[in-house]
Amino acid sequence: MTTAAATIGDEAAKLDADDPLAPLRDRFLLPGGVVYLDGNSLGPLPAAVAPVLTDVVHRQWGTGLIRSWNEHGWWDAPLRVGDAIGRLIGAAAGQTVAGDSTSVQLFSALGAAAALRPDRPLLVTDPGHFPTDRYLAEAVAGRESLEVRHVAPADLDGFLASEGHRVAVVSYSPVDFRTGELYDMRALTDATHRAGALVLWDLCHAAGALPVDVDELGVDLAVGCGYKFLSGGPGAPAFLYAARRHHAALTTPLTGWTGHAEPFAMSPDYAPAPGIARARIGTPPILSLLALEAALTAFDGVDLAQIRAKSLSLTGYFLRCAEELLTPLGFEPVTPSDTARRGSHVSLRHPHAYGLVQALAAQGVIADMRAPDLLRFGVNALYTTHQDMLTAAVRLRDVVRDDAYDPAPQPSGRVV
Numbered sequence: 113m114t115t116a117a118a119t120i121g122d123e124a125a126k127l128d129a130d131d132p133l134a135p136l137r138d139r140f141l142l143p144g145g146v147v148y149l150d151g152n153s154l155g156p157l158p159a160a161v162a163p164v165l166t167d168v169v170h171r172q173w174g175t176g177l178i179r180s181w182n183e184h185g186w187w188d189a190p191l192r193v194g195d196a197i198g199r200l201i202g203a204a205a206g207q208t209v210a211g212d213s214t215s216v217q218l219f220s221a222l223g224a225a226a227a228l229r230p231d232r233p234l235l236v237t238d239p240g241h242f243p244t245d246r247y248l249a250e251a252v253a254g255r256e257s258l259e260v261r262h263v264a265p266a267d268l269d270g271f272l273a274s275e276g277h278r279v280a281v282v283s284y285s286p287v288d289f290r291t292g293e294l295y296d297m298r299a300l301t302d303a304t305h306r307a308g309a310l311v312l313w314d315l316c317h318a319a320g321a322l323p324v325d326v327d328e329l330g331v332d333l334a335v336g337c338g339y340k341f342l343s344g345g346p347g348a349p350a351f352l353y354a355a356r357r358h359h360a361a362l363t364t365p366l367t368g369w370t371g372h373a374e375p376f377a378m379s380p381d382y383a384p385a386p387g388i389a390r391a392r393i394g395t396p397p398i399l400s401l402l403a404l405e406a407a408l409t410a411f412d413g414v415d416l417a418q419i420r421a422k423s424l425s426l427t428g429y430f431l432r433c434a435e436e437l438l439t440p441l442g443f444e445p446v447t448p449s450d451t452a453r454r455g456s457h458v459s460l461r462h463p464h465a466y467g468l469v470q471a472l473a474a475q476g477v478i479a480d481m482r483a484p485d486l487l488r489f490g491v492n493a494l495y496t497t498h499q500d501m502l503t504a505a506v507r508l509r510d511v512v513r514d515d516a517y518d519p520a521p522q523p524s525g526r527v528v
């Protein structure tokens with residue numbers, strides 16, 4: 113190592129030694145020899161999941177058969193797992209339901225928002241929003257005769273000053289999935305409310321990564337996924353939060369039978385269940401829900417403020433590594449260094465992002481990229497170490513210095 117790397121190496125050792133969350137890494141089964149920095153796309157396997165799934169499959173399903181809907185709490189799982197997620201996003205019990213994908217939950221939440229503000233014709237979303245959020249905004253707007261306006265969070269105040277009275281809902285993510293920039297949820301929520309509109313937050317990159325406190329902020333609706341920072345496994349169920357004050361008037365566009373007030377009455381007409389249960393749709397994916405429920409125990413006894421402090425320490429440390437080892441080689445950090453504006457991943461710009469991420473993976477460092485030129489390094493305070501960040505930076509430096517990668521762009525259809 114160079115002297116600089118040796119100095120920041122000492123820093124990594126010290127930060128890890130002083131880390132109160134370090135023992136939590138044992139709650140995950142991370143493969144040996146791998147530095148995993150892609151938990152913001154697919155969280156790793158929590159140790160609690162496999163034993164629970166074995167029991168669910170062999171005993172609950174295999175032996176209990178259909179009786180397990182009652183005897184093992186399958187029927188209530190969407191609300192029970194919803195409440196467990198609620199504890200991580202500052203939602204009191206009874207306002208969060210788990211199930212379906214984020215895309216489906218977005219459709220539900222956008223439709224519900226439009227129905228709560230029927231006299232307002234505009235749906236505001238971020239031009240940089242995740243593609244599915246953008247596509248579904250268009251789809252819902254088409255069905256509800258709304259117009260979509262693409263307004264960046266930084267421009268929201270100005271937009272609302274002239275058009276606020278026409279806005280039904282503002283649909284944003286607190287963290288930009290490309291750059292890792294964190295927006296001011298409180299300021300954006302308050303500005304939206306002053307205009308009389310509703311706010312819908314997509315918490316995919318926030319739930320489990322930082323405190324969001326939806327109740328305290330007065331958020332109207334939120335959605336998020338189960339497989340990123342919540343580590344619920346590939347295709348884990350997503351969640352929908354609706355503030356209690358909206359429940360009585362909440363009508364979602366997907367009025368499935370499990371959201372009915374009397375699902376087993378098999379009534380010909382739909383009547384919504386009281387409370388958040390009306391946001392249920394169809395038969396829940398029990399295996400995935402119970403895997404997610406087990407995964408969430410990795411957060412037991414942990415405070416989101418501690419998670420946030422460590423996440424910022426990891427990303428701040430990685431930005432320092434990048435400055436010393438990588439910016440001289442042509443990398444440009446695009447994630448804000450200001451801690452108030454930084455989510456839980458760091459993105460570096462380099463024209464050969466795809467080939468570099470492949471070369472890093474061959475070296476045991478799993479990160480990811482967003483076309484055309486961003487390398488993303490996600491941290492999860494439950495298991496990531498400062499040493500992981502140093503290893504990633506040093507190996508990335510070596511790959512570039514030794515020209516040991518293929519500069520070809522990302523072929524279509526590849527996940528990473």
Ligand SMILES: *Cc1c(COP(=O)(O)O)cnc(C)c1O
Pocket residue numbers: 213214215216242244245285289314316317337350
């Ligand atoms: C990951 C992510 C999604 C994913 O949606 P799926 O329906 O689970 O594929 C949606 N929105 C945002 C902001 C995301 O980060």
